Amino acid sequence: RKEVEQDPGPFNVPEGATVAFNCTYSNSASQSFFWYRQDCRKEPKLLMSVYSSGNEDGRFTAQLNRASQYISLLIRDSKLSDSATYLCVVKGGGATNKLIFGTGTLLAVQP
């Protein structure tokens, strides 16, 4: 089983739609969680951290469910510019500082 699993997509949605991505992780000792965004042929960049209480940044909402070991990202009112690959990232448990990436979910927002 992979340490971090995501649905690869693609998710094809019209502008203005709401779309949600889920991600599961296998190590219950994992401590920190993130969503990164990667545009085509570019490097990954941090979109937002994920906090236990859930957090929101504009149209983006991230949630963490430790009991079920999954993380979610909700994008409201999607824009053409949201088209990218969204990577779920988990910091390893214990003293490790390993950042483990999921394979990413491809989002294509259509006009």
Next chain:
Amino acid sequence: DAGVIQSPRHEVTEMGQEVTLRCKPISGHDYLFWYRQTMMRGLELLIYFNNNVPIDDSGMPEDRFSAKMPNASFSTLKIQPSEPRDSAVYFCASSLARGDKSTEAFFGQGTRLTVV
């Protein structure tokens, strides 16, 4: 700060040749990561360093791969001999740990390696 700097941006080499990828992390960052990205396997962590010391190299695929960090501002990833299946984009990233929390990892623009 210029961010994480990787060189070269593109490398095309023949099978059997030695390849050296270079990375300059963000000044002051104490963690450095090497990742490899392919369509099939996504982003795979190869190795990471803390304060120039290799912490976990369990992701290094074979003995043909080696990485060094001689000082806080420079790291190399070497493949010798290279094989076509090593073709991928290799990313270097750096971060600064604060207490027990990870801060954001900043990525370089990557080196696109093609082994023919």
